[in-house]
Amino acid sequence: MSVRFDYGNLIEGNVVGGLVAERLSADLADRFVEVRAHFDAQRAEGRLGFPDLPDARDTLDRISAWAATRAGVYDDVVVLGIGGSGLGATAVKEALLGPFWNGRTEAARGGRPRLHVLDNPDPITTSALLEGLEPDRTLFNVVSKSGATAETMAVYLVAREWVEAAVGPDGTRDHFVFTTDPASGALRTIGDAEGIEMFPVPENVGGRFSVLSAVGLVPAALCGIDVEALLNGAARAVQRCETPKLTENPAGLFATLLHFADVDDGRPIHVLMPYCDRLRPVALWFQQLWAESLGKFVPDGSGRSVGPTPVAASGATDQHSVLQLLMEGPHDKVVILMSVDDPGGDVEIPIRHADVPAIAYLGGHTLGGLLETERRATAEALRRAGRPNGTLTLSRVDASTVGELLMLLQIATVYAGAMYGVDPLDQPGVELGKKLTYGLMGREGAERPVMTEPDGRWVV
Numbered sequence: 001m002s003v004r005f006d007y008g009n010l011i012e013g014n015v016v017g018g019l020v021a022e023r024l025s026a027d028l029a030d031r032f033v034e035v036r037a038h039f040d041a042q043r044a045e046g047r048l049g050f051p052d053l054p055d056a057r058d059t060l061d062r063i064s065a066w067a068a069t070r071a072g073v074y075d076d077v078v079v080l081g082i083g084g085s086g087l088g089a090t091a092v093k094e095a096l097l098g099p100f101w102n103g104r105t106e107a108a109r110g111g112r113p114r115l116h117v118l119d120n121p122d123p124i125t126t127s128a129l130l131e132g133l134e135p136d137r138t139l140f141n142v143v144s145k146s147g148a149t150a151e152t153m154a155v156y157l158v159a160r161e162w163v164e165a166a167v168g169p170d171g172t173r174d175h176f177v178f179t180t181d182p183a184s185g186a187l188r189t190i191g192d193a194e195g196i197e198m199f200p201v202p203e204n205v206g207g208r209f210s211v212l213s214a215v216g217l218v219p220a221a222l223c224g225i226d227v228e229a230l231l232n233g234a235a236r237a238v239q240r241c242e243t244p245k246l247t248e249n250p251a252g253l254f255a256t257l258l259h260f261a262d263v264d265d266g267r268p269i270h271v272l273m274p275y276c277d278r279l280r281p282v283a284l285w286f287q288q289l290w291a292e293s294l295g296k297f298v299p300d301g302s303g304r305s306v307g308p309t310p311v312a313a314s315g316a317t318d319q320h321s322v323l324q325l326l327m328e329g330p331h332d333k334v335v336i337l338m339s340v341d342d343p344g345g346d347v348e349i350p351i352r353h354a355d356v357p358a359i360a361y362l363g364g365h366t367l368g369g370l371l372e373t374e375r376r377a378t379a380e381a382l383r384r385a386g387r388p389n390g391t392l393t394l395s396r397v398d399a400s401t402v403g404e405l406l407m408l409l410q411i412a413t414v415y416a417g418a419m420y421g422v423d424p425l426d427q428p429g430v431e432l433g434k435k436l437t438y439g440l441m442g443r444e445g446a447e448r449p450v451m452t453e454p455d456g457r458w459v460v
C-alpha cells in the first residue's frame with residue numbers, strides 16, 4: 001500500500017468515538033453501499049470521467065510523444081490557468097520536481113525547463129514573471145476547459161502580445177499549447193484557426209477533477225515527470241476504492257468520517273496538514289476540491305445549505321500558528337495530518353553545544369526524524385485534547401504515490417457529494433460573480449449590472 005489512511009484517532013479518544021466505531025459496521029456501512037452504487041451509476045452514465053483517466057493511454061502516449069519533441073526547446077514553461085486548471089499543476093510540480101525547482105541551475109534540472117503557474121491576473125506578478133523570461137525560450141500552456149475564463153484569457157492576451165512582439169506572428173504558434181474542451185470554446189476556435197498544438201480535457205471531466213488529464217499531464221511531461229507512473233498510481237486508487245465494504249475502502253472511510261464529523265458531530269471545519277513541504281500545494285488543491293464540490297444548496301427546494309469548510313495548513317510550521325486554535329478552540333474541527341514514510345533523503349543534526357540541554361538533545365537526530373516526531377506528537381496531543389484527527393501516509397513522494405493520493409481524494413469527494421446530497425461536479429454559486437464581471441468589463445451580450453455596492457459612507 002503506498003497511501004494509507006489511519007483513522008484510529010477519528011474514532012478513539014473523542015466523545016463520539018465509540019458511536020462512530022459502532023456505526024462503521026452498521027448504518028454507515030449500509031449507507032456506503034448505496035454511495036458506492038451511485039458512484040458506479042454516474043460512471044456508467046458517462047457523467048463521471050475522472051476515474052477513467054488512468055485508462056486514457058492514447059492521450060498519455062500523444063502527450064509523451066509531443067513532450068519528447070519539445071525537450072531542450074524551452075527554458076521556461078508557464079501554465080496559464082485558474083482554479084482546477086492551475087492548482088493541480090502546482091501540486092504535481094511541487095510534489096514531484098521538489099522545492100526550489102525554478103531556482104536550480106540548468107544542470108541540476110537535467111536540462112528540463114523551469115515551471116511557473118500563473119493563476120491570477122495580478123499585474124505585478126505577471127510583469128515580474130515576464131521580465132525574467134526570454135520569449136524565444138518560453139512556452140505558454142494555456143489551460144481552460146471552457147476556453148473563456150476571464151482571468152486566464154486576459155493573461156493569455158498579454159502573453160500572446162509579448163511573444164509576438166519578440167518572435168513575430170509566424171513564430172508565435174511554437175510558444176503556445178492549449179489544453180481545452182475537445183470540441184468547443186474560444187480557445188479551441190483560436191487553436192484550430194492558427195494550428196496551435198492542443199490537448200483535450202474530456203467532456204465529462206470537470207476542472208477540479210482534471211489534474212490527471214492533459215491539464216496536469218502536459219506540464220508534467222514537459223518537465224520530465226513520469227506521467228505513466230502518475231496514472232498507474234491513480235489506477236491503483238480506483239481499484240482500491242472499488243469495494244463497497246466501507247472498512248476496506250480508504251476513500252469511503254475518508255468521506256464517511258469527515259461527513260459524520262460535520263453532520264453528526266458539529267465539526268464542519270476540515271484541516272489538511274501535510275508534514276512535508278512538497279505536499280503543501282496538495283492541501284491547497286484539496287481545499288478547492290472539497291469546497292467547490294460540496295459547499296452548495298441541497299437541490300430539494302428547501303433552500304438548505306451544506307458543506308464543510310476545508311483549511312490547508314502545514315506541519316510543523318502551523319504548530320506555531322493555528323495549532324493553539326485546533327487544540328483549545330471550538331470543537332468544530334477535524335484535522336487530517338499527512339506524513340511520508342521515506343522522505344527520500346535526510347539531514348543529520350550535528351551534535352553540538354553538549355552543555356546546553358535545551359539544544360543538545362537534538363544532535364544525532366535528523367530533520368526528517370524531527371518532523372515526523374512532531375507529526376506524531378501533534379496527533380497524540382490532539383487525541384488527548386479530544387480532537388479527532390487522522391493521518392494520510394505516503395510510503396514516499398513519487399509519481400505513483402502522488403497519483404494514488406490525488407485519485408483517492410477525488411473519489412472521496414464524489415462519495416462525500418452523495419452523502420451531503422449535492423452534485424459535487426457543478427459550481428453554480430460562482431456564476432453570479434462572473435456575470436457581474438462580464439457586465440462591468442463590457443463583454444458583448446452581457447448586461448451592465450446595477451451595483452449596490454457600499455457607497456463610501458461607512459469607511460473610516
Ligand code: PA5
Pocket residue numbers: 082083084085143144145146147148149152206207208209292427
Ligand atoms: O473546478 C472548476 O470547475 C473550476 O475551478 C474551474 O477549473 C475554473 O473555474 C477554471 O475554469 P476553466 O478551466 O474553464 O478556465
